[in-house]
Amino acid sequence: MWDDAGIRGRTPLVSTLPALRSTTLNWVRALLLIIAGALGLGMLVGNAQRGPLALGTVLDVLVGWSFVACGIFIWARRPTNRLGPLMTTVGFLWLLGRTMTLVPNPVVYTAGLWLTDLWAPAFALFLLSFPTGRLGSRADLAIVGVFLFVTVPLEFLWFLFLVLDSGLNALGIAPNESAAHVIDTIQRDLISLGSVLLVISLGRRWLRSSGPVRRQMTPVLVGAVAILLQSASWIFLSSGTRLELLDDLIFLAQIAIPIAVLFVILQGRMARAGVADLVVELGQTPTPARLRDALANALGDPSLQVAYWAPREDRFVDAAGEPIVLPEDGTGQAVTMLERDGIQEAAIIHDAILLEEPGLIASVASAMRLAVENDRLTGEVEAQLQEVRASRARIVEAGDLERRRIERDLHDGAQQRLISLSLELRVARSKLGEAGDPEVQRSLDRAADEAQAALVELRDLALGIHPLILTEGGLGEAVESLADRTSVDVTVDVGSERYSPTVEGAAYFVISEALANVTKYANATKAVVRVRGLADHMTIEVEDDGIGGADPRSGSGLRGLADRLAALDGTITVVSPVGGGTKISARIPTIQPMPSPVLAL
Amino acid sequence: MAGDGFIVIGEAVDGASGLAAAQALQPDFVLLDIGLPDIEGFDVATALAINGPPPWVVLTSSRDARAYGRRLTNGHALGFIPKERISGAAIRALVDRP
Numbered sequence: 299m300w301d302d303a304g305i306r307g308r309t310p311l312v313s314t315l316p317a318l319r320s321t322t323l324n325w326v327r328a329l330l331l332i333i334a335g336a337l338g339l340g341m342l343v344g345n346a347q348r349g350p351l352a353l354g355t356v357l358d359v360l361v362g363w364s365f366v367a368c369g370i371f372i373w374a375r376r377p378t379n380r381l382g383p384l385m386t387t388v389g390f391l392w393l394l395g396r397t398m399t400l401v402p403n404p405v406v407y408t409a410g411l412w413l414t415d416l417w418a419p420a421f422a423l424f425l426l427s428f429p430t431g432r433l434g435s436r437a438d439l440a441i442v443g444v445f446l447f448v449t450v451p452l453e454f455l456w457f458l459f460l461v462l463d464s465g466l467n468a469l470g471i472a473p474n475e476s477a478a479h480v481i482d483t484i485q486r487d488l489i490s491l492g493s494v495l496l497v498i499s500l501g502r503r504w505l506r507s508s509g510p511v512r513r514q515m516t517p518v519l520v521g522a523v524a525i526l527l528q529s530a531s532w533i534f535l536s537s538g539t540r541l542e543l544l545d546d547l548i549f550l551a552q553i554a555i556p557i558a559v560l561f562v563i564l565q566g567r568m569a570r571a572g573v574a575d576l577v578v579e580l581g582q583t584p585t586p587a588r589l590r591d592a593l594a595n596a597l598g599d600p601s602l603q604v605a606y607w608a609p610r611e612d613r614f615v616d617a618a619g620e621p622i623v624l625p626e627d628g629t630g631q632a633v634t635m636l637e638r639d640g641i642q643e644a645a646i647i648h649d650a651i652l653l654e655e656p657g658l659i660a661s662v663a664s665a666m667r668l669a670v671e672n673d674r675l676t677g678e679v680e681a682q683l684q685e686v687r688a689s690r691a692r693i694v695e696a697g698d699l700e701r702r703r704i705e706r707d708l709h710d711g712a713q714q715r716l717i718s719l720s721l722e723l724r725v726a727r728s729k730l731g732e733a734g735d736p737e738v739q740r741s742l743d744r745a746a747d748e749a750q751a752a753l754v755e756l757r758d759l760a761l762g763i764h765p766l767i768l769t770e771g772g773l774g775e776a777v778e779s780l781a782d783r784t785s786v787d788v789t790v791d792v793g794s795e796r797y798s799p800t801v802e803g804a805a806y807f808v809i810s811e812a813l814a815n816v817t818k819y820a821n822a823t824k825a826v827v828r829v830r831g832l833a834d835h836m837t838i839e840v841e842d843d844g845i846g847g848a849d850p851r852s853g854s855g856l857r858g859l860a861d862r863l864a865a866l867d868g869t870i871t872v873v874s875p876v877g878g879g880t881k882i883s884a885r886i887p888t889i890q891p892m893p894s895p896v897l898a899l
Numbered sequence: 900m901a902g903d904g905f906i907v908i909g910e911a912v913d914g915a916s917g918l919a920a921a922q923a924l925q926p927d928f929v930l931l932d933i934g935l936p937d938i939e940g941f942d943v944a945t946a947l948a949i950n951g952p953p954p955w956v957v958l959t960s961s962r963d964a965r966a967y968g969r970r971l972t973n974g975h976a977l978g979f980i981p982k983e984r985i986s987g988a989a990i991r992a993l994v995d996r997p
Binding site: 709713714716717720721724749750753754757760761765766767770771775776778779782783 | 968970
C-alpha cells in the first residue's frame with residue numbers, strides 16, 4: 299500500500315556544497331593537517347632540546363594529533379556535522395598551546411598557556427555534543443559555560459596576579475602570589491565541579507540508551523571520566539603531588555577517544571544499532587510517547603517530534619492533539635513525511651543534520667511507517683470486531699423480537715380462528731342434539747376433536763417459538779412453568795430479577811434444552827435449576843442425577859445454544875461423566891457490549 | 900351456557916368497562932379473558948377482589964395454561980379454562996372442585 303514516494307524529505311536529502319568550495323575546504327583541511335603535524339614535531343623537538351624525551355610528552359603530542367587527524371577525517375566525510383571541526387579545534391588548541399609555551403617570549407608563552415587551558419571547554423563541548431556536534435539541552439550548555447567561565451574571565455584575572463619565575467607572563471601587571479593562588483584554587487574546584495556534572499550528564503544519557511547505543515557512547519563517557527580524573531589530579535598537583543602514571547593513562551584514553559568516535563561516526567554503527575532497537579521497540583506497539591522516544595533514540599536527536607496529520611482539522615497535531623507547526627527550511631530542523639497512497643499521515647520533525655544520513659532517516663521512517671500501519675490495521679480490526687460482536691448481538695435480539703411477533707400473530711390469528719371454529723362446531727353439535735343423523739353427529743364430533751387437536755399443536759408450536767410467560771412473568775416464572783411440565787422432579791432456584799429480553803431468552807432456551815435432554819436421555823429421577831444474577835453476568839446451572847455420558851458435540855441442540863450464547867459473549871460447558879449425572883453450566887454477560895470508538899492512526 | 904344453569908347478565912369489551920359492569924351488576928361469576936386490550940386479566944381479577952364482595956373469577960384465554968404458568972393459581976381466580984372449552988359444565992366443575 300505504500301509507494302516508493304512514501305518517504306520524502308522536505309529539504310534535499312543530500313546537501314551538495316558547490317564544487318569549488320568543497321575543493322577549497324579540502325585544501326584547508328590538508329593544510330591544517332600539515333600544520334598540526336608540524337606543531338607536534340615542534341613540540342617534540344623543543345622538548346628534546348631541553349633534555350631526554352619523557353613518555354608523557356610523546357603521548358601529549360599523540361593526543362593532539364589524534365584529535366586533529368580524526369576531526370579532519372570526520373569533517374571531510376560528514377561535512378555538515380559540527381563534530382569534525384569541533385574535534386579539529388580541540389586538537390589544535392592542545393597542540394598550539396603546548397608548542398607556544400616552548401617559545402621564550404612573554405606574549406607567545408602567555409597565549410600558549412591560555413590556549414592550553416581553553417582546550418578544556420572545547421573538549422567538554424565535544425563530549426557533550428556527541429554524536430551530532432550540537433548540544434542537546436540547556437543543562438549541557440550550562441556545563442560548557444562553567445568550563446568557559448573558568449578558562450576565560452577567571453583565567454584572565456589569574457594572569458593579572460600570576461608571578462612567573464621566568465618572567466614570561468605578559469599580563470602580569472599586578473603580581474600577587476596569594477591572590478593568584480586563591481583564583482587558581484577556585485579554578486581547579488570549578489573545573490572539578492564541571493567535570494562531575496559532565497560525567498553525570500553523559501552517564502544519564504548512557505543509562506537511558508539501550509545496549510548497542512550504550513556501547514557507542516562509551517568513548518565519550520570514558521572521555522568524561524578522563525577529564526574528571528585529570529581535574530582531580532590537578533588538585534593533587536596543587537598540593538604538590540604529581541601522579542605521572544595517572545597522567546599517562548589519561549593521555550592514552552584521550553588518544554583513543556577520537557579514534558573510537560571516528561569509527562562510530564563513519565561506520566554509522568550507532569545509527570544502525572539504534573534502528574535495530576527501534577524495530578524491536580515498534581514491534582511492541584508502543585504508546586505515542588514511547589514511539590517518539592524510540593525514534594529520538596534511534597536518530598540520536600533528543601529534539602525529535604512526531605506529528606500526525608489530522609485530516610478534519612487540516613493540520614498536523616502531536617499525540618495529545620495539540621497543533622504542530624512544521625519547521626521551515628533553514629531553521630536547523632527538517633521534516634520527513636510519511637505518506638500512504640499519496641496522502642500524508644505523519645511527519646518526523648528532526649535535526650536537519652540527520653539529512654546527511656539519507657539511508658538512516660529512510661530506514662527509521664520505514665520502521666515508523668510499519669508501526670503506524672500496524673496501529674491503523676489493529677485499530678481497524680478492533681473496530682470491525684466490535685462491529686461484528688454488536689451486529690451478532692443485534693441479530694439475536696432481532697430474532698427474539700421476531701419470535702415474539704410470530705407468537706403474537708399466531709395467538710391473534712390462527713389460534714382465535716381455531717377457537718371460534720371449535721366453539722361453532724360445539725354449538726352446532728349441541729343444536730343437533732340426539733335428533734339428527736348419527737353420521738352427521740359423528741362427523742361433527744370428529745371435526746370438533748380435529749379442531750381441538752390442531753389448537754393444541756398450534757399452542758405447542760407457539761410455546762416453542764416464544765413462551766409468553768417469559769416476557770410477562772420473567773425467567774423465574776417461565777422456568778417454574780417449564781419444571782411443571784417436566785416429567786422428572788425439578789427443583790427451581792431462580793430469583794425474580796428481570797434481565798434484558800435477549801438475556802432472558804438465551805437463559806430460558808438453555809434451561810429448556812437442558813431439561814428436555816434430562817427428560818429424553820438422562821434417565822434421571824430429579825434435577826436442579828439454579829440461576830444467579832451477579833454484578834455483570836448471570837450464571838445458570840442445570841444438574842441431574844442421571845446416567846451422564848452426554849456429548850455436547852453431538853446433537854445440534856447444545857451446539858445451537860453455544861452459538862446463541864457466543865453471540866452474547868456467553869459460554870456454556872457440559873460436564874457429564876458416565877454414570878455421574880450431567881451438569882450444564884452457562885454464563886451470560888448481562889451488560890451487553892456497545893461498540894466503542896477506536897482511534898485508528 | 901345459559902342452559903347449564905348460568906344466566907349471562909352482562910358483557911364487556913375491555914378491563915375498564917368490565918370492572919364498571921361488575922360494580923353495577925354484582926355478578927356471582929365473572930368469566931375473564933386474560934388477554935384484554937387495556938388491562939391484563941390478572942390485574943382485573945385483583946381489582947375485582949379488592950373492590951367489595953368478590954365474585955368468583957374464572958380466567959380464560961385463547962392460549963393454554965402453559966403460557967401463564969403459576970400466575971393462574973397464585974392470583975385471585977377460581978381457575979382457568981381455555982377459551983374453546985368454556986361451558987357451564989366446565990365452570991361448574993371448577994366450583995365443585997374440592
